[in-house]
Amino acid sequence: MSTPLQVYEPFRAGLPPLIRYWKSLWSRRRFIAEYSKSELHEQHFDSVFGQLWLILNPLLLSGVYYLLIIIIGGSSDSTRYAHLTASLFLFYLISNSLSSGVKSVTTGQRLILNTAFPRIMLPLSATIVAISKFLPTLVVFFVIRSFIGLPYSWQMLWAIPVLFISVLLALGLAIAISCVNVYFRDIASFLPYLTRTLLYLSPILYEASSLKPKLRSLEIFNPLFPILDSWSRTLVHAQAPVTSSLLQGLAWALGILIFGTYFFLSREREFAVRL
């Protein structure tokens, strides 16, 4: 009988054979898609009302902040509302990836205990779910943008690499935090504080350009800062992003993704005995 041979031997500390690992992950792409779909189904986001909620939720949030900033704060600049909405929607892509990702490994316990598969698939699915929730909000943003009457320009295409960097960051964060949660199950309880802090420290409720130079120098410590600044410049102001901001965002995203992936892959073989 001609059959494939699989050999299991003790492994040295560190990474599994990467080529075989990525091939195995690629061969499971259909499962990743179905698994993500099933997660969306469980959260009712494949129904009309579920999708409506996807749009309503960030819209209501931006409405609350509009009330705070534009009405109570007395600002009459409609561009600021567009900035607020665009930034908030992108922020929720990253924050949803974190909140779904944190428990992705622990909730996949039965799967991990019973099937051999690349475990990184679980936080990857959580990020796919976050992207699926983000895409309808992008449509809403363009409707708002057109309604406000902001000008369009080819420079807005810079939003594509900015979005790509955001997805890399969201994935890296989901991978890292899902692994940490295996060892410390209460990490999810700290997450709302972390995301709320990031929300206030990032240029969402305010524009990066309005910050004092002294405060701006601290932006280097916030991975979301350069990404959200570039996002607002491209999508709201229809300008090219500042190269240094874009590179800084890319460096943060790649750094977190590489570190998170290394941490996850070097630990995932013991997940089955830790869950």
Added chain:
Amino acid sequence: MRELGLTYTTAIDRKPTLKSRAKSLGRGTKQTRVVHALNDVNLDVEYGHVLGVIGTNGAGKSSLMRVIAGILPPTQGRVEVFGKVSTLLALGVGFNPSMSGRKNVYLGGLAAGLSRDEIDEHFEEIADFSELGEAIDSPMRTYSSGMYARLAFSVAATTRPDILIVDEALSTGDAKFKEKSLNRMKELRGDDRALILVSHAMLTLKDICNDVAWLHKGKLVQRGRPDEVIDAYQEFLQVGKSAAIDEDV
């Protein structure tokens, strides 16, 4: 399997937390323990054979199954697996209770490493074997444990894997389905597939297995003809040939 050993470190708390770790700082409280799950196990299973695995709770049976399936890497020795493995170590792995049985056949099949085409090809057979009828289109949260078991077994066994590993998964099905499942396993055996069956149901093991391996505290105590090994195991347990040990428990 050659000189197979498995030792791992696991958390003492079922759900370790940062809070408990912080509280234990400076107190010297142990947070982890080392488990020697398998020690120097040598086993071969050939195509066309069914190996039964018996042992008391904590003997290392499930750990052995997970090492063979590639879920846990061994810490000593080597496992060579020729062929595609399908595991039934727990029921409904990969299933999503909020989705229909039909969608879960695809989800469970993809989780088990099958392609969509393979599932398409076997779908009718899986649905027929599970005897779910129209319930195949109902959400799985409405299923009884027996219906769940039937669908899970159907997905794992109908696609005819080279090697099927079943770990006490049949105990939730009704008598009729158990018999049907056993017949399917005999078919797989006749079809030159390899089966490994972990069970406490001694009659079933005697009926279906060519060989039985008895594990105790991670070590292989005996391997041989089902009658001999099961008798020795029952003598060890000092239960004799009681009805309770013969049936599923």
